[in-house]
Amino acid sequence: MQTPIKMLLADNQYQYRQAILGLLHNASYIHYCGEAFDGEELIEMTGCTRPDLVIVNLELPLLSGIEATRILRNLYPDLKILGLTDSSRQELIIQMMQAGANGYIIKNAETVELKKAIDTVMNNQPYFCNNTTLLLAAMLSRGIFNTFTTTKLPVDFFAVHEKEILQLICLQYSSKQIAHKIGLAHRSVEKYRHALMQKTGSQNMAGLVLFALRYGIAPPEVLPGKQD
Known part of the structure; x- marks a missing residue:
C-alpha cells in the first residue's frame, strides 16, 4: 500500500x-x-x-x-x-x-x-x-547545479558498458553514435538505455543527466562552469 x-x-x-x-x-x-x-x-x-x-x-x-x-x-x-x-x-x-x-x-x-x-x-x-531536454542544457550552462552535492554509488552499481553509455548519453550521443563509438549493435545500446532508465529511476534523458551529476559521473563537458 x-x-x-x-x-x-x-x-x-x-x-x-x-x-x-x-x-x-x-x-x-x-x-x-x-x-x-x-x-x-x-x-x-x-x-x-x-x-x-x-x-x-x-x-x-x-x-x-x-x-x-x-x-x-x-x-x-x-x-x-x-x-x-x-x-x-x-x-x-x-x-x-x-x-x-x-x-x-x-x-x-x-x-x-x-x-x-x-x-x-x-x-x-x-x-x-x-x-525538458533542451531546458536542462540551458540550466546547466547557467550554472544551476553549482552547489550540486555528489554522493558515491556502490562499486558494482553499473554493469559492463553502462557507465560509459550513460556518459555518452550526457553528451547527447544518439544510440547509433554510441554503438559506433564503443563497438556494440544498435539494438544492444537501446537495451542499455532502457536498463539505465530503470536502474536510475529516470523518466527521460534529462533525468539521466541529473543522475550522472548527482553521483559525480557526468563528463566534464556537461559540468557547470565547464562549457566552452
Whole structure:
C-alpha cells in the first residue's frame, strides 16, 4: 500500500486548481489538504497544514511562486515542492529550480505524468517534464547545479558498458553514435538505455543527466562552469 501524501496546491486560477484535482481524483493515497490563491497565502497555509508536497504555480500574485518556494525551502527543508507552469520561459524554470524546487511540470500534463512527477519527487528524485531536454542544457550552462552535492554509488552499481553509455548519453550521443563509438549493435545500446532508465529511476534523458551529476559521473563537458 502506497504511503499517504498530504498535498497543498497553490494557483491563482480556479480552473487550473480544479483541473489538477480532477487529474488526481483516483489517486487515493494523495490527501488534498487545501489550496492557496497567492504566494503569501501559500506560506501561511503551509505552516498551518504542514503538507508533504506543495504544487505551486511559478507566477502567483502578491508573492511569486518562485519567491514563495525560496522561503518555504528555508523554513521546511524536507518539504517537496513541484513547480507548475503554463510557460516555456526558460528563465522562470531556472529561477524556480534555483529557489529550491524538486521539479516542475507543465499545466497541460496528463494524469500519468502528474502522478509520476509526484511519486518521483516524493522518492527524493528530481523531476522534469517530458519537454525538458533542451531546458536542462540551458540550466546547466547557467550554472544551476553549482552547489550540486555528489554522493558515491556502490562499486558494482553499473554493469559492463553502462557507465560509459550513460556518459555518452550526457553528451547527447544518439544510440547509433554510441554503438559506433564503443563497438556494440544498435539494438544492444537501446537495451542499455532502457536498463539505465530503470536502474536510475529516470523518466527521460534529462533525468539521466541529473543522475550522472548527482553521483559525480557526468563528463566534464556537461559540468557547470565547464562549457566552452
